[in-house]
Amino acid sequence: QVQLVESGGGSVQNGGSLRLSCHASGYTYTYTKSCMGWFRQAPGKERAGVAVINTVGSLTYYADSVKGRFTISQDNAKNTLYLQMNSLKPEDTGVYYCAARPGIDCNSASLVWPTLFGYWGQGTQVTVSS
Numbered sequence: 001q002v003q004l005v006e007s008g009g010g011s012v013q014n015g016g017s018l019r020l021s022c023h024a025s026g027y028t029y030t031y032t033k034s035c036m037g038w039f040r041q042a043p044g045k046e047r048a049g050v051a052v053i054n055t056v057g058s059l060t061y062y063a064d065s066v067k068g069r070f071t072i073s074q075d076n077a078k079n080t081l082y083l084q085m086n087s088l089k090p091e092d093t094g095v096y097y098c099a100a101r102p103g104i105d106c107n108s109a110s111l112v113w114p115t116l117f118g119y120w121g122q123g124t125q126v127t128v129s130s
Contacts, residue, residue: 042093
C-alpha cells in the first residue's frame with residue numbers, strides 16, 4: 001500500500017518562497033518506474049496539475065502558470081518528492097497534494113488528468129497574501 005505524506009505548507013506574503021515535501025512509503029521509490037506529481041486545489045476550483053516528474057530519469061513537466069518559479073525534484077535515497085516554490089503569488093493559494101502513479105512514466109497528459117493518479121496524500125495548505 002503506497003502512502004504519501006506531505007509537509008511544508010504555510011502562509012507567506014506575495015513574492016515569498018516555500019518548499020513542500022512528500023515522503024513516499026510502501027514501495028521501492030528508487031527502482032520502481034513511476035510518475036510522481038504535485039497538484040493543487042483552490043477554493044471552488046477543480047484540482048489542477050502543478051508539476052510532475054519521472055522517478056527514473058527525472059523528466060519533468062510543469063503547468064505554464066508555474067514555469068520559472070516552481071521546481072519539482074526528488075531524493076531517491078529518502079523516498080521524498082519536493083516542490084520548491086519561489087516568487088509566490090496570491091493565485092498560488094490552495095491545498096497542495098502529492099500524487100503517485102506507480103509503473104507509468106509521466107507525459108504531458110499527467111498534468112491534465114489527476115484521475116490518472118491512484119495514490120494521494122492528505123494535502124497541505126499554502127496561503128499567499130497580497
